[in-house]
Amino acid sequence: MKLMFESSIPGRGCSILPACDVPIPALPESLCRKKAPNLPQLSENDISRHYTALAGRTHGVNNGFYPLGSCTMKYNPKINEEMAALPGFTAIHPLQPEHTAQGAMAVLYQTEAALCEITGMDAMTFQPAAGAHGEFTGLLLIKAYHKYRGDNQRTKIIVPDSAHGTNPASATMAGFTVVSIPSQADGCVDLEKLRAAVGKDTAGLMLTNPNTVGLFDKNILEITQIVHDAGGLNYYDGANLNAVMGVSRPGDMGFDVVHLNLHKTFSTPHGGGGPGSGPVGCKALLAPFLPGPVVKELQGQYHFQTPEQSIGRVKSFYGNFTVVVKALAYILTMGAEGIREAAQNAVLNANYMMKKLGGVYTMAYDERCMHEFVMSLEPLKKETGISAMDIAKGLLDNGIHPPTMYFPLIVHEALMVEPTETESKETLDEAIAVFLRLYETAKKDPQTLHDAPHHTPVRRLDEVGAARNPKLRYPF
Amino acid sequence: MNAPKELLYAKSHEWVKKLDDGSVLIGLSDKAQSDLGDLVFVNLPAVGDSFAAEDTMCDVESVKAVSDVYAPVGGTVSAVNESLIDAPEAINKDPYGAWLVKLTDVSGLENLLDADAYIAVCGEE
Numbered sequence: 083m084k085l086m087f088e089s090s091i092p093g094r095g096c097s098i099l100p101a102c103d104v105p106i107p108a109l110p111e112s113l114c115r116k117k118a119p120n121l122p123q124l125s126e127n128d129i130s131r132h133y134t135a136l137a138g139r140t141h142g143v144n145n146g147f148y149p150l151g152s153c154t155m156k157y158n159p160k161i162n163e164e165m166a167a168l169p170g171f172t173a174i175h176p177l178q179p180e181h182t183a184q185g186a187m188a189v190l191y192q193t194e195a196a197l198c199e200i201t202g203m204d205a206m207t208f209q210p211a212a213g214a215h216g217e218f219t220g221l222l223l224i225k226a227y228h229k230y231r232g233d234n235q236r237t238k239i240i241v242p243d244s245a246h247g248t249n250p251a252s253a254t255m256a257g258f259t260v261v262s263i264p265s266q267a268d269g270c271v272d273l274e275k276l277r278a279a280v281g282k283d284t285a286g287l288m289l290t291n292p293n294t295v296g297l298f299d300k301n302i303l304e305i306t307q308i309v310h311d312a313g314g315l316n317y318y319d320g321a322n323l324n325a326v327m328g329v330s331r332p333g334d335m336g337f338d339v340v341h342l343n344l345h346k347t348f349s350t351p352h353g354g355g356g357p358g359s360g361p362v363g364c365k366a367l368l369a370p371f372l373p374g375p376v377v378k379e380l381q382g383q384y385h386f387q388t389p390e391q392s393i394g395r396v397k398s399f400y401g402n403f404t405v406v407v408k409a410l411a412y413i414l415t416m417g418a419e420g421i422r423e424a425a426q427n428a429v430l431n432a433n434y435m436m437k438k439l440g441g442v443y444t445m446a447y448d449e450r451c452m453h454e455f456v457m458s459l460e461p462l463k464k465e466t467g468i469s470a471m472d473i474a475k476g477l478l479d480n481g482i483h484p485p486t487m488y489f490p491l492i493v494h495e496a497l498m499v500e501p502t503e504t505e506s507k508e509t510l511d512e513a514i515a516v517f518l519r520l521y522e523t524a525k526k527d528p529q530t531l532h533d534a535p536h537h538t539p540v541r542r543l544d545e546v547g548a549a550r551n552p553k554l555r556y557p558f
Numbered sequence: 559m560n561a562p563k564e565l566l567y568a569k570s571h572e573w574v575k576k577l578d579d580g581s582v583l584i585g586l587s588d589k590a591q592s593d594l595g596d597l598v599f600v601n602l603p604a605v606g607d608s609f610a611a612e613d614t615m616c617d618v619e620s621v622k623a624v625s626d627v628y629a630p631v632g633g634t635v636s637a638v639n640e641s642l643i644d645a646p647e648a649i650n651k652d653p654y655g656a657w658l659v660k661l662t663d664v665s666g667l668e669n670l671l672d673a674d675a676y677i678a679v680c681g682e683e
Binding site: 471487488489491494545546549550 | 593596598599619621622623625647
């Protein structure tokens, strides 16, 4: 497919602007370009076809099943988009006077209240643009808290080795030293290893619960207590909140700060630039350190305030605001019962698929899962040479986006499947049939799977070449 | 499973080759390269760096993940195989030829496994 630059025809365009009816001010020469920017010149029709063709070469939740583990690729209800497109939300400016933007501020205020209720937190910021940005912000809150108390020796963040890779990366970015503790075979925290790791230098612990293999850590209260007793704080990575929202709350599990992924759990678009939104909620003890401004209500009017000991801004203005509008639309559509039911159905769908595939595929953990489960293709690979990657490519030929591959690292040849609650039994049954058929193909005709995908716009990609020699810019 | 008899091994899947001058070469076992998949980057330590056994010595990146490589024995880096920086695929093609690091002042050789013991450990995983 041609790039836009390659389709460009000199002189073609689609900007139909009226003649300028005000004097054009002269700009200082130092601010002017030496030559015109090298932009593609296309008609509106050309552009529309270009993007439609691109869309035709992708696979999204709107195309079909997308069980990408740990990413919660749920359906994005259209009412969210309708609400976010209301002119009261789109035709406003972040710098206009507060009294003229009360509706938008009410959205931030109400969403904060709803998400604090769901997570068991006391206050929230919407500035972080996505999950890892939220992690970074949450860790800065922990850092500011210890520093404010003059407790400067707390420089270490404990992260289990089953954690998402962003956890140690965010902790390092925030200036902490990462202490990695080995998980138990089931991905849960090893209490003895945790006890041995905590001390006067512990700033905090980062944890996902349910954990990264889809199991709920039953020792969670003891885990958070061990960290609190040592003087540290507990950080909840909200990546897997979809399994428990409306059922159990990080705040009640002993967590002090959480980030959420509105683009996962709260049905706003995910992937392709989303954009995302990674609000950070915290207990009252961390609220004075939140990024500013936050919305407060005073005598029926909303105001922006910057908390006393604020760590400062982590993004311009109020974060990805219209994403928050979409999340609020979702929360209000679902209601308290719907939120809980979504979590329950997410867990039910995952267990249904796991049970149906379990007799054939090898489950890494053969017990009831939460919202996702992990299979190990290692036995199949040993027997037939067909790897998790080959099965993933075979799924593409069947119109299914592959599960997360080769993660978590503690399971060899891992495929991590998260169906989400928005898939029907019919869709799950079709996907199960495809998985089982591919298993048969692996045994009878492995070459077909080695050569897959056969029916996608591009065949198997050169991953080594892409990693070693990425082409990141267009040579004009 | 390919694990030459003349080499020693660590449970963390590094091999160790004893040289006549008392130094050792260290690389990744065939099982390690097979589990990692196609390697795309190798980060080597600096000559002069010292490690205790089980310290993180360097890291390798495959199409699947970035993984730490642990020092199977203690010692000081006297040379690194710089050719791997431009050709990490050599580890996939010839795991027992593509050494990563040469260590001197070696300690802890007695804790390593011979080929049979290493194969047995891999069988349990």
